[in-house]
Amino acid sequence: MNKPADLPLVDLPPSAALSPSAASLAMIDRLIGFPTVSRDSNLGLIEYARDELARLGVRANLIYDAARNKANLFATLSSEPDAIKTGGLVISGHTDTVPVDGQDWSSDPFRAEHSFASGNGRIHGRGTADMKGFIAIALAAVPKFLAAQEKLPLHLSLTYDEETTFFGVRDLLADLAERGIRPAGCIIGEPTDMRAIVAHKGKRDICCRVRGREAHSSLTPDGVNAIEFAAQLVAFIRQTADRLSREEPRDARFAVPYTTLQTGLIMGGIAVNVVPRDCEFTFEMRNLPATSTDELTRTIVEYAERELVPEMLRVATGTGIVFERGMDLPAFGIAADHPLVRWAQQVANTTHLSPGAVGFATEASMFSQAGVPTVVIGPGSIDQAHKPGEYISYEQVAACEAFFDRIAAQPMPGEHRS
Numbered sequence: 001m002n003k004p005a006d007l008p009l010v011d012l013p014p015s016a017a018l019s020p021s022a023a024s025l026a027m028i029d030r031l032i033g034f035p036t037v038s039r040d041s042n043l044g045l046i047e048y049a050r051d052e053l054a055r056l057g058v059r060a061n062l063i064y065d066a067a068r069n070k071a072n073l074f075a076t077l078s079s080e081p082d083a084i085k086t087g088g089l090v091i092s093g094h095t096d097t098v099p100v101d102g103q104d105w106s107s108d109p110f111r112a113e114h115s116f117a118s119g120n121g122r123i124h125g126r127g128t129a130d131m132k133g134f135i136a137i138a139l140a141a142v143p144k145f146l147a148a149q150e151k152l153p154l155h156l157s158l159t160y161d162e163e164t165t166f167f168g169v170r171d172l173l174a175d176l177a178e179r180g181i182r183p184a185g186c187i188i189g190e191p192t193d194m195r196a197i198v199a200h201k202g203k204r205d206i207c208c209r210v211r212g213r214e215a216h217s218s219l220t221p222d223g224v225n226a227i228e229f230a231a232q233l234v235a236f237i238r239q240t241a242d243r244l245s246r247e248e249p250r251d252a253r254f255a256v257p258y259t260t261l262q263t264g265l266i267m268g269g270i271a272v273n274v275v276p277r278d279c280e281f282t283f284e285m286r287n288l289p290a291t292s293t294d295e296l297t298r299t300i301v302e303y304a305e306r307e308l309v310p311e312m313l314r315v316a317t318g319t320g321i322v323f324e325r326g327m328d329l330p331a332f333g334i335a336a337d338h339p340l341v342r343w344a345q346q347v348a349n350t351t352h353l354s355p356g357a358v359g360f361a362t363e364a365s366m367f368s369q370a371g372v373p374t375v376v377i378g379p380g381s382i383d384q385a386h387k388p389g390e391y392i393s394y395e396q397v398a399a400c401e402a403f404f405d406r407i408a409a410q411p412m413p414g415e416h417r418s
Contacts, residue, residue, distance in 0.1 A: 020397035027136035029112040032125035037095040038164045070160040072172040088153030092184040094162030095137040097127040103388040121394030129380035132391040134189030141404040148408040169363040189378030197376035199357035201286045202331035204293045207324045213316040215275040223275030230279040253357035259287040289331040332365035
């Protein structure tokens with residue numbers, strides 16, 4: 001197997017300012033028109049991509065969820081895909097977006113709108129930055145990748161549910177393992193302004209359900225107030241977060257250089273004059289690569305079991321606190337001097353920028369866990385993601401096109417086909 005660790009650097013001259021191609025702009029417009037909010041199906045976009053690839057002679061494999069309402073797509077960009085089981089570079093992006101509910105959009109978020117008032121063209125629409133722009137540019141580049149296929153083993157990966165559960169990429173990687181496909185490297189095209197990202201925090205969500213006992217509020221001591229016990233636990237989570245902000249060793253690569261915890265959802269009670277039986281809240285951790293979410297979880301659970309549950313049980317049997325883990329994504333990290341990172345910087349023409357780290361989660365940690373060295377690098381800014389008026393600039397589209405042009409012209413050394 002040819003591994004990225006064996007790759008020498010390429011020497012590329014600086015690129016001149018470029019304008020995006022009509023093909024990429026048209027593809028972005030097309031993909032924005034598919035409303036692939038995570039709660040809904042992404043099959044329209046996936047089937048469109050499958051058919052576009054088929055038109056170019058590429059066979060795509062679809063990996064469906066259990067309900068067959070969503071699918072991943074994986075395709076080897078070659079006329080002989082079965083011959084490339086080991087090696088090759090994966091270009092990967094997620095198809096789902098966050099919702100637009102309650103956001104103040106001045107245009108239809110699922111219809112791309114081009115503006116030029118800023119002095120640089122922009123394409124507005126949900127997912128332009130995060131991350132249909134990258135996917136569209138990759139799809140538009142398939143003809144040039146195919147033209148280089150004799151020297152360029154390359155795969156295209158499109159996933160679902162990155163914004164929620166990361167179930168899509170887990171199913172895709174399981175399918176690759178089952179089929180014996182072992183890529184040598186991966187580029188995740190999240191919006192980084194084309195800067196190489198080599199680390200991100202992990203993310204764990206935990207839902208906490210507190211079961212108390214109802215009582216008339218005039219008989220408060222006879223009840224177990226689920227909201228009040230939940231509040232004590234929320235306060236302890238906040239105290240844990242404050243302790244980490246003071247005591248945890250800093251990782252200066254991150255904008256927030258320590259692990260954070262916060263409670264984002266809470267509900268409970270039915271009336272002000274009823275001691276509430278139930279309260280439910282969800283909190284999250286965003287951990288540095290060096291910090292264990294298992295240890296943090298254990299600290300919180302042990303506090304509840306030691307300090308809160310015995311007090312609840314003294315009043316009424318059947319009361320208690322249950323924790324249920326939701327999204328659980330490990331932190332990601334690859335050495336800044338890894339040959340894949342240095343090569344990606346060269347090809348992106350961003351060697352003047354040091355590799356960075358981000359607080360948001362990506363599928364890079366899942367590819368990395370599966371043994372595929374990975375770098376996060378893509379067009380657009382995370383500052384625009386998830387907002388009303390989300391956009392990607394023409395300049396960033398052109399920069400990503402130049403990135404793909406260089407990959408086609410000078411693929412990962414050691415990954416040439418014989």
